Amino acid sequence: FTGLADVSISEDIPVEGEITVPVGSHSPDEDYSTLDEPVRDTIMRDLKAVGKKFVHVLYPKKSSALLRDWDLWGPLVLCVSLALMLQGGSADSKDDGGPQFAEVFVIIWFGAVVITLNSKLLGGTISFFQSLCVLGYCVLPLTVAMLVCRLVLLAGSGTISFIIRLVVVVAMFGWSTLASTAFLADSQPPNRKALVVYPIFLFYFVISWMILTFTPQ
Amino acid sequence: AGPSAMSAPGAAAGGGSRSGAAEWGGFEDNMQGGGSAVIDMENMDDTSGSSFEDMGEMHQRMKEEEEEEAEGEAGAAEEEDGEFLGMKGLRGQLGRQVADQMWQVGKRQASRAFSLYANIDILRPYFDVEPVQVRARLLESMIPVKMINFPQKIAGELYGPLMLVFTLVAILLHGMKTSDTIIREGTLMGTAIGTCFGYWLGVSSFIYFLAYLCNAQITMVQMLSLLGYGLFGHCITLFVTYNIHFHSLFYIFWLVVGGLSTLRMVAVLVSRTVGHTQRLILCGTLAALHMLFLLYLHFAYHKVVEGILDTLEGPNMPPFQRVARDIPVVSNAVLNTTAKAVALTL
Numbered sequence: 244f245t246g247l248a249d250v251s252i253s254e255d256i257p258v259e260g261e262i263t264v265p266v267g268s269h270s271p272d273e274d275y276s277t278l279d280e281p282v283r284d285t286i287m288r289d290l291k292a293v294g295k296k297f298v299h300v301l302y303p304k305k306s307s308a309l310l311r312d313w314d315l316w317g318p319l320v321l322c323v324s325l326a327l328m329l330q331g332g333s334a335d336s337k338d339d340g341g342p343q344f345a346e347v348f349v350i351i352w353f354g355a356v357v358i359t360l361n362s363k364l365l366g367g368t369i370s371f372f373q374s375l376c377v378l379g380y381c382v383l384p385l386t387v388a389m390l391v392c393r394l395v396l397l398a399g400s401g402t403i404s405f406i407i408r409l410v411v412v413v414a415m416f417g418w419s420t421l422a423s424t425a426f427l428a429d430s431q432p433p434n435r436k437a438l439v440v441y442p443i444f445l446f447y448f449v450i451s452w453m454i455l456t457f458t459p460q
Numbered sequence: 461a462g463p464s465a466m467s468a469p470g471a472a473a474g475g476g477s478r479s480g481a482a483e484w485g486g487f488e489d490n491m492q493g494g495g496s497a498v499i500d501m502e503n504m505d506d507t508s509g510s511s512f513e514d515m516g517e518m519h520q521r522m523k524e525e526e527e528e529e530a531e532g533e534a535g536a537a538e539e540e541d542g543e544f545l546g547m548k549g550l551r552g553q554l555g556r557q558v559a560d561q562m563w564q565v566g567k568r569q570a571s572r573a574f575s576l577y578a579n580i581d582i583l584r585p586y587f588d589v590e591p592v593q594v595r596a597r598l599l600e601s602m603i604p605v606k607m608i609n610f611p612q613k614i615a616g617e618l619y620g621p622l623m624l625v626f627t628l629v630a631i632l633l634h635g636m637k638t639s640d641t642i643i644r645e646g647t648l649m650g651t652a653i654g655t656c657f658g659y660w661l662g663v664s665s666f667i668y669f670l671a672y673l674c675n676a677q678i679t680m681v682q683m684l685s686l687l688g689y690g691l692f693g694h695c696i697t698l699f700v701t702y703n704i705h706f707h708s709l710f711y712i713f714w715l716v717v718g719g720l721s722t723l724r725m726v727a728v729l730v731s732r733t734v735g736h737t738q739r740l741i742l743c744g745t746l747a748a749l750h751m752l753f754l755l756y757l758h759f760a761y762h763k764v765v766e767g768i769l770d771t772l773e774g775p776n777m778p779p780f781q782r783v784a785r786d787i788p789v790v791s792n793a794v795l796n797t798t799a800k801a802v803a804l805t806l
Contacts, residue, residue, distance in 0.1 A: 346650070357626075361622075364587035364619075366584075366588075437591040438590075441623060449629075449630055452630075452634065
């Protein structure tokens, strides 16, 4: 910092401007008043935020709503419901769906963490939790695919049902990948988008594989 | 800011400490960071994170600060009285200040260690690649080099190898699907991840150790990178042969594709080693491990998986859920339907 000691402003250039403190908007009042509002309002506000993000995933325009206010409620709900629906795929009903639930959970979160670390290491400007939020929300199409697969499997498990399930899962897999790419690739330097998209592709491929190969007993 | 803060109290307290500051002055110029707790990543070398050196630094700095405090306390008094006062006040102010400094030093050391080891920026240089480079290196990993008298360059990059290991995991899972050995996805997933990462990290470490014994010029990151890119051949082979179940096709791919990627790794290692015996040991081991791993993945991996399933499920297994992997036994009809179903999958 010793070089800065030489810097000086010459006296014939007037230094002028305005220092104004922006008038506090109503937000401090609102912050205080959220303590007094009924619990239903608080819950509905969070639910609406989660629902808005779901809509953003289903129609991935280039908005930054998912990135700006990240929350992990949606990913948690999706992950738990996906893991629950993947239960009962084991041959024996007598013992654990336990490890399967834990495995799905761990794979989704561990995979999301790895992709986030990878995109940060490649020079991305997105924060850790924002990336987790986006990846978690984009599991929504695959959860829908799981639901459809279970319904189709109720009807029967022949070749036709396999074809239907295959088409649905592949379509949802493409949708998930495109949705998450739309949000995440913007935060990367432009020539490295492919490097970030590939692990996301692998991640959703593994989840789609788990869904497609699900066979109830 | 560090050195100036050190010298100011020294100047204020009188002549005795000035020589002290001059004595330590030589050290301070060499000390990294010059007394500040911020780690300058550019000056990082391998020894700067070792606690041995940190302890030495901390000890010096504590001694300096204690001396300053003792002399600051003595202030106006004569030197003998100053020392006397210092000793008397051990339980009082000086004691508190020493305890305070111990706490500060400990906190600084802990936060320095944390910011050193938990810093993701350590890995950042290894991920600094462009897609074009990755593609070029993938293709190069199949082409053996001819010039073995001149050390070949190995890019110390970890993105490509990491993605190849994950791809191999995905291909293994896909392979299990086409052979219908899926009963419990969880255990198989863990096995797949464990096998691939275990091979990559374990064999890299082992070959690095052998390279150390054989005086080969290769670093750990370069070894990880080399072996990781060598898995590209494995990925291709397994991807093709899991979808087209012919043993003879697999053997051809094993020899050609596996052989090419092994030859490339071997050639690079040979170019970096001197001496016939050393070259033989190193390259023989690597070639054997690499080719045998591919063989294992194709044949024995499914037997291991089936072994796990056997021990987990017990005897009352419905027979239609297990499909044998012996192709000659399976009739043509089953083979055709398998191929059709798999072609649909693709």
